[in-house]
Amino acid sequence: MTDNLQEALAFRPPPHEEFSKLLRLPRWYFSQEVLGVDHLDRNGPTLFVGNHTRFGLLDVPLIIREIYLNTGLFPRGLADRVHYKVPLWKEMMTRGGGVLGSREMCRALMQSGSFIVVFPAWAREVFKGKGGNYQLLWKNRLGFVRMAIENG
Numbered sequence: 001m002t003d004n005l006q007e008a009l010a011f012r013p014p015p016h017e018e019f020s021k022l023l024r025l026p027r028w029y030f031s032q033e034v035l036g037v038d039h040l041d042r043n044g045p046t047l048f049v050g051n052h053t054r055f056g057l058l059d060v061p062l063i064i065r066e067i068y069l070n071t072g073l074f075p076r077g078l079a080d081r082v083h084y085k086v087p088l089w090k091e092m093m094t095r096g097g098g099v100l101g102s103r104e105m106c107r108a109l110m111q112s113g114s115f116i117v118v119f120p121a122w123a124r125e126v127f128k129g130k131g132g133n134y135q136l137l138w139k140n141r142l143g144f145v146r147m148a149i150e151n152g
Contacts, residue, residue: 003084003100005108011097013074023065026058034066042071044113047148049120060117061096067115075115078106078144103143110151118144 013019020027040046050060060077068074077093078101084090099105101118109116120142 003102003105005105008076008099008105009108009112011076013068013097014095016069019065019068023061026062027065030058030062032059032062032066034063034070037067037070040067040071040073040115042073044073044115045110045151046075046115047110047144048075048115048117049144050117051119064097064117071115073115075117076109078116078118103147106144106147107151110147120144 014022064075064077074097077096077098079093079098080101083093083098084100099109106116106118
């Protein structure tokens with residue numbers, strides 16, 4: 001995951017075949033189906049907002065793969081600063097198109113017409129207590145809404 005704006009805008013996704021090979025094991029184990037990809041506006045920008053799950057490290061790349069294979073557009077993940085503190089994780093996220101989830105980065109990606117993925121609540125949604133399944137826990141983290149409105 002990069003926090004450098006120019007590096008983020010210069011990113012080129014891996015070839016479809018290479019990206020699919022990286023996801024061979026989770027694709028074999030999980031039965032995934034992504035619906036509505038054919039309705040996406042390929043002229044961007046598009047902001048995908050999700051609810052984090054316990055399997056987010058697996059299901060997010062699978063969703064990105066489906067969008068990429070069906071549209072040719074590679075969604076970029078906005079990530080929290082904490083990802084920078086995990087050894088090797090920053091490099092892996094950067095190779096996968098991840099960027100720092102700042103307003104400046106989001107604005108630049110949107111102005112370039114990118115597809116962007118964000119999970120506003122981050123770990124609060126992953127580590128839910130008993131009975132907390134399927135609840136959005138965004139609280140006041142609504143900067144992504146402002147960015148979407150600002151960039152049409």
